[in-house]
Amino acid sequence: MNVMNASPRRKELTRLAAQLFVQAGFDRTTVRMLAQEMGIKSGSLFHHFRDKQEILAAVIEEGTENALVIARKALARCDSSASARLHAMARAHLETLLTDRNAHVVALYEWRRLDPEARAHLSHLRDAYEALWEQVIDEALAEGLVHGDRFLVSRFVMGALNWTVRWYDPDGPRTPDELADELVAMITRSASVG
Amino acid sequence: MNVMNASPRRKELTRLAAQLFVQAGFDRTTVRMLAQEMGIKSGSLFHHFRDKQEILAAVIEEGTENALVIARKALARCDSSASARLHAMARAHLETLLTDRNAHVVALYEWRRLDPEARAHLSHLRDAYEALWEQVIDEALAEGLVHGDRFLVSRFVMGALNWTVRWYDPDGPRTPDELADELVAMITRSASVG
DNA sequence: GGGTCAACCAAGCAAGCGCTAGTGCAAATG
DNA sequence: CATTTGCACTAGCGCTTGCTTGGTTGACCC
Numbered sequence: 001m002n003v004m005n006a007s008p009r010r011k012e013l014t015r016l017a018a019q020l021f022v023q024a025g026f027d028r029t030t031v032r033m034l035a036q037e038m039g040i041k042s043g044s045l046f047h048h049f050r051d052k053q054e055i056l057a058a059v060i061e062e063g064t065e066n067a068l069v070i071a072r073k074a075l076a077r078c079d080s081s082a083s084a085r086l087h088a089m090a091r092a093h094l095e096t097l098l099t100d101r102n103a104h105v106v107a108l109y110e111w112r113r114l115d116p117e118a119r120a121h122l123s124h125l126r127d128a129y130e131a132l133w134e135q136v137i138d139e140a141l142a143e144g145l146v147h148g149d150r151f152l153v154s155r156f157v158m159g160a161l162n163w164t165v166r167w168y169d170p171d172g173p174r175t176p177d178e179l180a181d182e183l184v185a186m187i188t189r190s191a192s193v194g
Numbered sequence: 195m196n197v198m199n200a201s202p203r204r205k206e207l208t209r210l211a212a213q214l215f216v217q218a219g220f221d222r223t224t225v226r227m228l229a230q231e232m233g234i235k236s237g238s239l240f241h242h243f244r245d246k247q248e249i250l251a252a253v254i255e256e257g258t259e260n261a262l263v264i265a266r267k268a269l270a271r272c273d274s275s276a277s278a279r280l281h282a283m284a285r286a287h288l289e290t291l292l293t294d295r296n297a298h299v300v301a302l303y304e305w306r307r308l309d310p311e312a313r314a315h316l317s318h319l320r321d322a323y324e325a326l327w328e329q330v331i332d333e334a335l336a337e338g339l340v341h342g343d344r345f346l347v348s349r350f351v352m353g354a355l356n357w358t359v360r361w362y363d364p365d366g367p368r369t370p371d372e373l374a375d376e377l378v379a380m381i382t383r384s385a386s387v388g
Numbered sequence: 389g390g391g392t393c394a395a396c397c398a399a400g401c402a403a404g405c406g407c408t409a410g411t412g413c414a415a416a417t418g
Numbered sequence: 419c420a421t422t423t424g425c426a427c428t429a430g431c432g433c434t435t436g437c438t439t440g441g442t443t444g445a446c447c448c
Contacts, residue, residue, distance in 0.1 A: 009395085025306060027221035031436060043438080044396050052436065109303060112219060147383060152376050159357025160350040167349055182346050187380050189341060203425090225406060237408080238426050246406065390448100397442075405434070410427100417422070 018102035057118040063103025067096040082143040090180035212296035251312040257297025276337040284374035
């Protein structure tokens, strides 16, 4: 068995697994389906992953890590105004959500199927990501760009953004960036009112 | 077999099923688990429901119907200003979401497990509910209470509200009504800016 | 050119799954 | 009274599931 390394083969298999998990759901995706999609036999799967659970964990882990990387890059790239940083985070969030869509849909909908150990490990990753958001929201509150409770605002914003995976059509008229800007506009027009 | 009637017994079973579906997920909830929780044997289950799918459909149907009823009542009760109606919808949404929580969590997370026929039927119910929202948002746009695209605003708002099932703690300091008012405040402070 | 090792395969086990068939029985119905 | 109906039972069929086992292949290494 191949322990927990990150071979290129494993990455490819993880990507394929994410796709199937989205199409059929984790529980209804059988190891035989996974193997067939990967062009191997079901037994061979367990050379790459300890068990089916580990495949799920791998999918979610990679998606969340990508989200973290992209958000940090976006923040490093923009200037330090609260407005710019808020826009950057919203755009980065939708960028990962919609390009790495499969992995994130799995993370959103199959989280409860993780066993306790995997959930604990991945919780830390997710918390690190959410901490970025709360930090940016804090800055926006301090500049008077938005109003309200820091906890509530960040929850509402993330809810609105994550919900997009249920209705957004990449072939439609709107780009993810436009979406992000619209949301930020919706909650920041209040700025000059106080 | 008991066709599709709505006996009180069946309602009670549906409520219990919703609870189990939330705890374990639809696919991992076996008919034996359902039967045990209901105090009968697994075979007897199929006297009340045609198959397992029908139990899922019943759970979601009842939750959505309740949501519709409560939202309509709330709109009928409040005065006709866009602000009042917006608050009423948000409060009604959180009221159903958090009191009928099990059914709505199932609707949100297990929707894809419905077979095509059930999905088609329930889609109409859900569309009727969302139409209420879009109507109220339209009125708010017309009064200049909120700004932006009607489609986007309603999606963002419903996303923010539905996301609450993931983090809201009924034993915490905030009431659902406070939550609803905070969200409405977040998107309407922009009113006097234009 | 023997040894190593990741990658794969064929075959199948034990457990659990949704669901059916056939029956018992008390209350409602004529 | 006889019959129907509603609800529950027991027993188990037929199938799928995640995973294991034991072995083969071919590329690379000293």
